[in-house]
Amino acid sequence: MDRKIFRLAIPNIITNITVPLLGMIDIAIAGRLGSAVYIGAIALGANIFNMIYWNFGFLRMSSSGFAAQAYGARDLSEVMNVFIRSLAIGLGVGLIIVLLQYPIGELVITFIKSGPESAEHVKSYFRIVVWGAPAVLGMYAFKGWFIGMQNARIPMVIAILNNLLNILLSMVFVFGFGMKIEGIALGTVLSQLISLLAAAGLWWKYYRRLVEYVRKETVWDRQAIRQYFRVNSDIFVRTFLLTLVTTFFTFASSGMGEAILAVNALLMQFFMLFSYFMDGFAYAGEALTGRFIGSKNREYLQWMIRRIFFWGTVVSLVAVIVYLIFPSQILHIMTNDLYIIERTKDFMFWTLLIPVAGFAAFLWDGIFIGATASAQMRNAMILSSALFFACYFIMSPLWGNNGLWLSFILYLLVRGVMQTIWSRKALSF
Structure with missing residues (x-):
């Protein structure tokens, strides 16, 4: 039992530790742009998305619980149902955020009490990074499903890939192409999109055999959907x-x-x-x-x-x-x-x-x-x-x-x- 616990716990601990590293690197890059305003703008912009995405954490959590129970019952049709529902809802909510980006952006900017220059930089950051919303929420669904399938290594690989890409791309855009906060934002959104594609690729490599268990008539079963949203x-x-x-x-x-x-x-x-x-x-x-x-x-x-x-x-x-x-x-x-x-x-x-x-x-x-x-x-x-x-x-x-x-x-x-x-x-x- 200890082996089962640590096989799942250790990769997730490694994944968690990579999160603050990314924030530190973004702040370090912003700190070399020549003005303290950029540091504050990055911190504010990142917090805005943390607040938005944090409230959709249920996509990962419920996906994990439902997938694990279906896996334990060896109900592979329901395993696929959970995957399709979570991914469809995650991508759908992300698309809605993109479509509503203007009113959302205007609303969150009203809470910023710093100067107009900082607010403009936050707007620039928001308008670019918001395009990654479907990718972020889609990865929530992937991560929860993988954990439910007793696989913590793939989420760890995806998290490390996402963080490394974010750091590398942001440095290339900022120091290579002379971009400023827009370069950090572009590095962030591109790393999110590439990571979603990587998650999909790893799913296809290791789990595509489960496609044969898809039953279209049960994916959107009314009782299952009611339980899912409850x-x-x-x-x-x-x-x-x-x-x-x-x-x-x-x-x-x-x-x-x-x-x-x-x-x-x-x-x-x-x-x-x-x-x-x-x-x-x-x-x-x-x-x-x-x-x-x-x-x-x-x-x-x-x-x-x-x-x-x-x-x-x-x-x-x-x-x-x-x-x-x-x-x-x-x-x-x-x-x-x-x-x-x-x-x-x-x-x-x-x-x-x-x-x-x-x-x-x-x-x-x-x-x-x-x-x-x-x-x-x-x-x-x-x-x-x-x-x-x-x-x-x-x-x-x-x-x-x-x-x-x-x-x-x-x-x-x-x-x-x-x-x-x-x-x-x-x-x-």
């Missing part, structure tokens, strides 16, 4: 609330002054670093849970949950030890501002609680997605988010930033506790 709507609510909490955390930090905003931005990197590793095990939980539920193998499902929580506990303890022993070294990697580093050390205690309080929520999310137990996952998020805001408005006036962090830790802890309580119902079959 699960996706639950995941959308869960993802929206997750985004709301993390976004509010940043806004609340900004209200405490520039120093605390910088401190919390650094502390959040400890949370993100931990999440890159824990998400790898959550993805493994998705794939294996769906597979064992599909095959109705309760014994293997319970065995897998025990082992994945064992390894989740190990990773959490390692994170606590690393954060306890090397806080200064990690902070110096992220900034050379000695004043901010010293202020951050006053709140480092919270980083030790993040792995302990948060690991169960990560793992149960993956397991619940694999089980398509979206209602329980949604309800846990609603309850924990409500607790977060209630605690913040009560504790923050009394304890300032410590009150904000206590609210966030309780939010993570309650999510995990509620999902643990509801796991018996969520995993019943």
